[in-house]
Amino acid sequence: MSNFGEEVPAAKKTASAPALAAIGQVVEIAGSGSQIRLDAAALSSLQSHSDPSVAMSGQVGSQVKMVVDGNWLIANVRTMRAGDAGEVIAHVDFLGEGTRDTSGTLSQFRRGVTRYPIPSSEVLPVTTDDLRAIFAASDEPHIEIGTVYPTDDIRGALYVDPMLSKHFAVLGSTGTGKSTSVALILHRISQLSPEGHIVMIDPHGEYSAAFKGCGELFNVDNLQLPYWLMNFEEHCEVLLTTHGAERQRDADILAKCLLAARTKGKDLSTLGKVTVDSPIPYLLTDLNGIIVNEMGKLDRAGDTLPFQRLKTKLDELRADPRYTFMFSGMLVSDSMGSFLAKLFRLPSHGKPISIVDVSGVPSEVTSVVVSVLARMVFDYAIWSRTEAQRPLLLVCEEAHRYVPKNETGEGQSVRRILERIAKEGRKYGVSLGLITQRPSDLAEGVLSQCGTIVSMRLNNDRDQACVRAAMPEGARGFLDAIPALRNRECIVCGEGVAIPIRVRFDDLEPEKRPASSDPSFARLWRETGDEEGIIQRTIKRWRGHGR
Incomplete structure (x- = not known):
């Protein structure tokens, strides 16, 4: 067994950089999670390393690697505690393995583990080049959403087919940049598939501003949803x-x-x-x-x-x-074909997304309107099975409103149809995207039907526990970082990524952002003027709208 700090043999050195010393050894192997013993002095010496990935290695949420049968086995550090004599005991979750060539370089990374290390195997830090190989996007259709932490240039990719075919959820407390991040994901999907078919339910009227250039916008003024x-x-x-x-x-x-x-x-x-x-x-x-x-x-x-x-x-x-908008005498003609064509973007004419702003819908019927729209998506998919397939993506913002834990009370029709889409949608080419700030208020089982989870910061313990239960085991080390995430940072795990990743979202152009930014009280409370005009115009709109 090598001593901590001893250099790796020459066969393991890469041509481009000096070989890194071992920082620990495997102590215990137990399926997906195992224990390693790290040398605190070795970890301390890495912190000033010029490679940010090496400098992070061994810390909670970072990755380490070990050699097994000529392959590199990559593990994620979940927890750490002090051991004896300057040692640190860490729990790790194995993520996957990659080929190790003669120079020691990692390539062809794949999820899952075929062979485990034996106790006393050396543990080494992971380099940025290793991470580049691990996160390198394959040729499958994918979208890039940001940079992988802690690097500055490795791109975080979401694979569109696995993400959409098994549904996805975007979670995050208010003020974490959730709306902007959702807009970014949908913009990137729209750019990849300009002939796509996306319907978004927008309860606050935030997203119309973000998609006015590449989407069809509906609200109570032009929705014309036939009551029949x-x-x-x-x-x-x-x-x-x-x-x-x-x-x-x-x-x-x-x-x-x-x-x-x-x-x-x-x-x-x-x-x-x-x-x-x-x-x-x-x-x-x-x-x-x-x-x-x-x-x-x-x-x-x-x-x-x-x-x-x-x-x-x-x-x-x-x-x-x-x-x-729903019970007008003008809605009697058989407009079902034109309504579905407009709503589902068939054809899309380069505008693949419909934003349905339900903020102006009377609150008593909002859940029914959402139910009708969601059911139209699902029923169309069922009855068009013998036709050329046109898969549909239904994105539901504030999902906890429509699929609540409570099984009694108003709005059960929308709950039932969204639960059915979550369970059966993939068979018929219907994908569901759920966005919520309160995952703990979602109906049991709906979140677990989402194959890909994008979690931003969650401040509530119940919400964190709910996400922990829905995420796969290998992501647990990342989960502990959820309360510590910065705004516009997220943990992504599940079908849409090769392995769980922590990503900082790209900045979105101002014209593509939703109208959801928080007001600056300090700045706006310094402004004055035209108060009487503001009040009169506001009252006119208020009275004219009829809500």
Whole structure:
């Protein structure tokens, strides 16, 4: 066994740099995680090394390497504690292995381990050249999102096919640069695939500013979402106001009347099997008339109450200007084809992303609107299976709103469809991107369906524990760094990367950034002037908007 600090034999030296001395040895091997013993003096001497990767080697979150059967085995340092006589005991997770040529250079890195080292094997620092070989992007389609920590020039790459085919999640507390980072990822995907098909649900109206040049922007003024696209469950969420047994009775009446409205005046022989869920246009006046007609058939006045409730709610929706984008009389024609073509970018004409700003949608129906949009994505994918495939990516910002842990209460239709996409979407070519600042509030299992996790700083212990449970074992050393990440830094692990990496995101051009920057109180509170005009214009918009 070599002593710490002893030089590696000449066969291991690279031609370009002097060989590095061993900094420790393997103590215990246990599957994915093992223990190594490091020499504290050797680690200390490395800290002034000109290579930043060597200077970091042996620290928590850094990598070390060891020789096994002519290959370099790369491990990530998870935890460290003081041992005896100036030694440091570290837990490591094995990440993968690469070929070691005659000069000692690492190449052809691959994830996974075929052979483990034996106790007393030497542990060596990892160089920037090693990291370059480890993180070198293959020929698979990929996007570069930033630089790998602690280097200045090694690019962090996300592989698009594995990332999208198995869903992804972007997590991070408020103020960590999450929105800008999401915009960066979507911009890079759009540049790689200008004929792509991406739908983004934007609850705060942040992303329209970022994609006005390369996306189609929708809001309550131009969305024109036909009410008849809603399925029966979504109709119930909008039209029913009761609970318990009364709600069930109201739902039975609505089902009967809705089916009659969908089939009224239609040639059923051309439509096939029609159900209350079929997206067949119908007139609100027809539904209203059928409700009134059914109510007229009843003998006792008491029986008319459920019909009265439905009719009153329907009249409210038709009269309320806030609902014009969905319950306008202009939405009766069969516009389903043109609506799907615009929303899904078919064809995309070089604008592959649709930003659907739901910030202007009345809060009572926001979850139903998101449910309809998400279900359109999934149902289109199912019913177009026999056609040329056009995979779709659905990105959902503030995902904890729509897929909450709580299984009761309002908005269950959107929860069910997003859970179904998470479980089954990949079979049909539907990818789901979840963005949230509260992963602990997400429904159980949804995060674990995401094959790639991009985690920015999370300040809450529950959120950190939730991410830890969803990430693979080999990323644990990186996870401990999550509370210490700077703004616009992230840990990426899972299918979209070769091995877990810590990345600093690239800066995004100002015109491509979302409108989500925090105001500077100190600067803005020094400005003054035109307060009366600001108030008058604000009140006019406020009143005119109808929210």
